[in-house]
Amino acid sequence: MLLKAHLFLLMFCSAICSAAELSMLWLADNDLQASNTHKKLAVDVNGSTLQALRQGLPELAVKTLVVNTPRAMALLKSEPNACAGNKIVSADRLQHAVASQLPQVVFPGFRLFALKDSATARLLTELKNAEGKVSVQQLLEQNQSARFAIVGGRNYGAALDALMRDPQYQQRFWQRHASDLAGGVIQMLQSGRVELLIEYPNVVQHNILNQPKKQHGTAELISLPLVESPEVLLGHILCAKTPQGQQLLAVLEQQLALASQTEAYLQAHLQWFDPSSHAEVRRLYNQVYGTHF
Template identity: 40%
Template sequence: MFKSLIVILFGLSLALTCTAQQKFIWLTDSSPDQQPQQYRQALDVNGVTLDLLMQGVSDFKAEAVQTTTERAMAMLKTEASACAGNRLKNAERLTFSYATAIPHTVFPGLRLYSKSPSKTTAWLKQQLNDQQQLSLQHLLESDHKLHFAVGGGRSYGEQLDTLLKQPQWQHKFWQRRSVDMSAGLIDMLVQSRVDLLIEYPNVMQHYLAQQSTDTQLTSFSIQEAEPYMLGYILCAKTPEGQKLTDFFEQRLQILSQQKRYLDAHLAWVDAADREQLTGLYNQVFGTSF
């Protein structure tokens, strides 16, 4: 009788433990189980930072699901317990998701890339303003026949998103939608299928280093782009999503003050850019590394 009671109590304890643990979907464009056709190592900032955020945590358990940006945003609308990291926060996304108040990631801002020996680059240098920046609106309004590579469903920040959505310029944009979107967009530029690419410097460095050929690119500062990118964790706009958002905010508040979280960022930029990124990190998170 006593043994039976012990078994019952153990079973109840196990059931309560399992019930208390909230499982959630972590939407990412890269995964440890990535498909073979992804021929290059993905820039897995999501995975590295998630590992740090989940260390020692028993109340929540993440299940990584590899998907495109568009699909990730759609799943935040349909899955009760789902989150996506390293995402720009904008008005549209906040209609269907909660966002952490504290950033998940910080990296230098978007730049415009072209192939160095091209006529396009020579022309772009003539379009620089007094601040040595290019205005994307000016480029789009010009008669110069330029084609841009852009990511389908991706947000580039409010000002750039507004320009990229204008119907009169859609013929200038060649969109790519896939789980290896960034690598594919860079390929389009390297192979001269497009003239220009808007991308983050750390992403360009990561994928270009894996190219078999040495391609010389020139980058330009964009007038309408933010000086640095803040990525947030977005979670489904549900009670479960609110709980996850609160959890991640608490974890980010602690971890962002630790050197190992900065190191997770520094691992994805060239050595020459680490001082700049450390300065941005200190500015955003109030640290002094």
């Protein structure tokens, strides 16, 4: 659907946009080349899809810098050849960056997690609507003490971001800015420092499966979809709002239009999901990219 609207326009690129003439500073949130615990726990669909794109751009010189989201947003303002992947597009971000029309990454929406046998979990069950979803707004009003763990600097979409910025609720959302990010907020929930976690379902599953057993013990989690999060979230490529950034984005979009039609690009997504989720991810992927895998 998005693809059909833009594929024709992206099938050519002017001489000044030649990948051979460009160098890019890629702002990554993980390093696929790392051989440490962070790499094992990280869900790096951003990195795996970039690798798939680079296979069609062998001439493009790329320097990777691993930074968190707030730092990436700052570097997009200061570095003329900077680009960052898997970012939700917002009006604020478009003030200093240009965004790809096609998404680089397709993901199921955020879910709300709680410890399975907790009072909070029982409340979530009571608050489910007819579609089986829970409203964060309603939960904030019904439970005056519940605390939410979130990743600092991440864009959660307009509805959730508005709640997180609301002065009456700000202190209820505990932000983690450390290098372990998602793994850290999951541990905050498991240890009881917070009652709730807003996170991607596959990120939680991947981290728990790869944690040392002594770290998470036998604590089980439940999760429910959110009223305030759409079924599918799209992570776009952002580049600096400069001539170099616009040229880089044109090159990347041209390759993205081609790569997204391949089984390899789908697999760059699926590798981060449990096989039980593959049918759902495949459905969302086909819906966004107009494919039939």
